[in-house]
Amino acid sequence: MPTSEAKQLVCSWKRCQRPAADENGRCILHSRNPQKDIDAFGAVLQNALQGHYLSLSGVVFPKGFKVPEFPPCEPNLSEAVFFESVSFRGLHFRGQAAFLGTEFHHDVDFSFCSFEQGAVFNSAEFRANALFLKSTFSKGVFFLATHFYQDSQFKECSFCDSVTFEYAHFVREADFSGAEFRASVNLSRTEFLDGANFSDARFHDTVAFEVTDFSGDHVFEYKNAVALRVLFEGSVTFFRTRFDGEARFVANDFGNGVDFSYARFGDAAFFTYQKSLAPVR
Numbered sequence: 001m002p003t004s005e006a007k008q009l010v011c012s013w014k015r016c017q018r019p020a021a022d023e024n025g026r027c028i029l030h031s032r033n034p035q036k037d038i039d040a041f042g043a044v045l046q047n048a049l050q051g052h053y054l055s056l057s058g059v060v061f062p063k064g065f066k067v068p069e070f071p072p073c074e075p076n077l078s079e080a081v082f083f084e085s086v087s088f089r090g091l092h093f094r095g096q097a098a099f100l101g102t103e104f105h106h107d108v109d110f111s112f113c114s115f116e117q118g119a120v121f122n123s124a125e126f127r128a129n130a131l132f133l134k135s136t137f138s139k140g141v142f143f144l145a146t147h148f149y150q151d152s153q154f155k156e157c158s159f160c161d162s163v164t165f166e167y168a169h170f171v172r173e174a175d176f177s178g179a180e181f182r183a184s185v186n187l188s189r190t191e192f193l194d195g196a197n198f199s200d201a202r203f204h205d206t207v208a209f210e211v212t213d214f215s216g217d218h219v220f221e222y223k224n225a226v227a228l229r230v231l232f233e234g235s236v237t238f239f240r241t242r243f244d245g246e247a248r249f250v251a252n253d254f255g256n257g258v259d260f261s262y263a264r265f266g267d268a269a270f271f272t273y274q275k276s277l278a279p280v281r
Ligand SMILES: [Zn+2]
Pocket: 011, 012, 013, 016, 017, 018, 026, 027, 028, 029, 030
């Protein structure tokens, strides 16, 4: 039966056509075997790195493998697994970057990156630190139901289009200090279990925090200069938001009003020097 035998030799991962190489019928890229041959893996990966559309969907990066520089392209790393730390620092993503369900078992660095066509990190798992320092997202970015288990830093990021963290789960503090949100931000149903820091952040459009859970300390605070105040140009809602830790709202500018209806404060809440030209509820 040459036909059926040939079929069995093809990788069992989705529509991968590479030859099966492990006991589970997966090719060298998709094999989860921790002992897989790093040199053979690297050779096959080099081939995959060619072309404008880079499909590394489901690829399992073995421990000890040095992830190479990605070429400027439209990378699809959905469901990929990184067992080692990985750096995308300074990369320029010209096409939409897809990281749906990607597992990062070690630190990952997306600092100083620019995402020209946006990025999708839905259901991705950051099991170690996730760094997004000073990155620019020119189009929409999605962190829907993304899990951050260690520190996550979005310091001084520029979000030029809409961004959603709906159902995202932050086990450690999320740092958005100095970040600029030019379009709408959806932080509804986001869980910040160790608090979130939005010091010096700028919100130019609508911010939704509906049913958001801030279990740790939550800081909307400016440091020591008037220019560094948090500016909300769009409407802000903290409707049914829960603040279990201390909540400090210092010198914020709610240009279009703010809604704290049914918000719950489990600890001390400070509201000092707020400014709003629109109704505050
Ligand atoms: Zn495969």
